Amino acid sequence: MKYTLLELIGLASIGTVSWFVFREVWKFMYSTFIGHALGRSLSLKNIGQWAVVTGATDGIGRAYAEELASHGLNIVLISRSPYKLQNVAAEIESQYKVKTKIIDVDFTSGIEIYDRIKKEIEGLEIGVLINNVGMSYAYPEYLAEVPNATEFSQSLINCNVVSVTQMCILVLRQMVERKKGLILNVSSASAVLPTPLMTMYSSTKAYVYKFSEDLALEYAPFGITIQCVLPGFVVSKMSRYKKPAFRIPLPRDFVRGHMRTLGLEFASAGFWVHKILLGYYTKLNTVSPSTVVNVTFTNLSGTRQRALRRLQMQREQQENGIDTAKDK
Template structure:
């Protein structure tokens, strides 16, 4: 029988080197992530998002409120001429005049209801001849309140509307703009997904799934067109203080649309998939890397059930 001390001696050296290599690898990975984080969140992408680099015009859907409006304003501030696309011509005119007055750039407006599917020939005609450097696929809708799938009011219509606005619009607008970007070998398409697309959100299931589609669509297209000089980015914000989120007061973890967009644009060209804002990136890392999916799902179910109960109680009281 081999003495136990001989066994220990036999494996001591291999285990030492295994531990040393593992520690070295973890150290290298940690340093790489730290440097990558500094590059993204401290240094940013410099002057990448500019008309000189990408092209004269930026097109923004859902451009009259919230994140879309903030993108239009920030891109105009950077010198882009802006095409604003949204449903209300009155709101479009208001935002257009404000941008022209404040930033001194040219604007165009296109009134289009993305819940319909017969709008894209009109949009295509309006965009003809424009050198489009940036497309922001921002338009989107969510639930009025969290609800079980079969209990969503007017479920049939709701499904069609949400899919048309959140999914079809991204595919169709990309179809219209990508060919001339590919021909020029430059351009950026920013598809606004959501952190709810990173994991299922019960009682917001159709919305969450639609945003997961936007994320996968974006990452697949980036793999296809990266070699052709095109940037296609999936943007996954957590809560931002907008009308859609029903958050009125901005905080550190729930920034204003302007603060969020200014941070997000500095990640373009550096991250294919981004939460866009450092506190959101930390939240994304915690929810995907640290929390088991089952625990996260139970937590989200509790949150949405609570929101549903508050909404229904308020409706009864009203």
């Protein structure tokens, strides 16, 4: 049976598209479900006695601390509030019967905090580092209109960029000596997608992505696994989502899903719904970048307008309260 040239081109196109779809589906299924079920994901057994988690008192950070404790690792909890750290540490020790150590530092501060962290973790066999601490905008905004932009930009860089870099420097040498270790650097889906009105935030997360990519290549010969995490929205104080939904998981569900991907892919959106959404939008961004830009800009512009209306209402309520007090 002979085919015309047009039919051959059509068959070749169908075959190419089918192969592309099959490959993407297989990658998703393997990294999300199959690889872990076959025992191919990274085991935390004998990786080290301690795990260090930054931003450990809320959200994803706390969920990572609890998940690692459930695997028998002792936990170094690093965050800003001593009171919250003490409470989380007590709960983890009680529930998981592991040791904890707390370090209260503000990652928006300068480089001097890392001297203290270095002294506090000295002598600990650290097998896992979770670079989770981060901060974002109060609401999407044009760069020149960000409140206290100069001070905010420095705090953002210290918290999102300097923290990841310095914490890796602190733990890598001992991991190399033992030829084992795991570092998870929490970035964001905004690192790989257009994110207007969140320019500084997405840029710091893009740094985390590139830094993790090259660091993973550097230290793979030493037996160290370095993975970049690219979450979408999760129920947390930073996201301001208070209730879970189909695409907005609880922190523990996100972390449990992500832990199954360890060692199976360099960058992971973690939760299976996030992986589908990120895969869809990154492919769409390749084919039709203007579409993705329009979607993100429209969504973030709407969020900005709602936030500005709330702020205006709050100002009016405060002014009315002051006027009422004066009348009395």
